[in-house]
Amino acid sequence: MPIRREHRFFYPIDWPQLSAVIRFRRAGGACEGCGRPHGRFVYCLRDGRWWDAACGAWRDRQGRSVPALPRLDELEDLRRTKVVLAAAHRDHDTANNADTNLVALCQRCHILHDHPEHKRRRWRTLFRRRADGDLFDGSYPNR
Template sequence: MPIRPEHRFFYPIDWAQLSAVIRFGRAKGCCEGCGRPHGRMVDHLGDGRWWDAEAGRWRDGSDRRIRIAAEADILGHVRQTRVVLAAAHRDHDTWNNADANLAASCQRCHMIHDRPEHKRRRWRTLFRRKALGDLFSGPYS
């Protein structure tokens, strides 16, 4: 995932190389959460289930093989997404770049991992806006 210019200061100078080592060296180009391969178009159902073309099987969001009943009408629900791996900080601390703290994640796994942090930031932003509104416009009705 691209780093915003205002957050660039929080990452080390060699972040691109460090990220590449994690994504392609250790993880061998696959998401460490669900196993999706980097750079490929993947058929998925939107709930974490995806078609592993190399194995010829459906997999769930935890990289386990699953069976989908033949009578299930899934063709109308299948979507395609290009998988892009990113190096994610497990503890959300951009200064902690230890191997154990970094994970190669696809977009879906990265967003699921960051969901609590995004919720916290969203609450903080809303709280700030309300505080500024109270400061300049008086209390909300």
């Protein structure tokens, strides 16, 4: 996941190398959340189950083998996705680059991990917009 230009200042200068070590050396090129392999296409269902072609089995969100096959109506929602690993901070603090604070996650696990932080930032942005509107334009009309 590319880093936004305005956030690059918060990451160390050797972030690409540090990220590569976490994703490929420590995690072995697989998501540490669900086990999806980097750079491969996988078939996914909406509930997080995915087809692991390497071992020929369906896996759940945590990467555990699922004994039951999906129902036919669930296969209608089957998507093909390319897996791309990214290094994520467990505590969302970009200054804390300790090995124990970094984790290699696929897109799905990364967005689920960051959901509370994204929700907090969204609230803050909307709150700030409303405060700026109150400050410069008076009270907002009821919508």
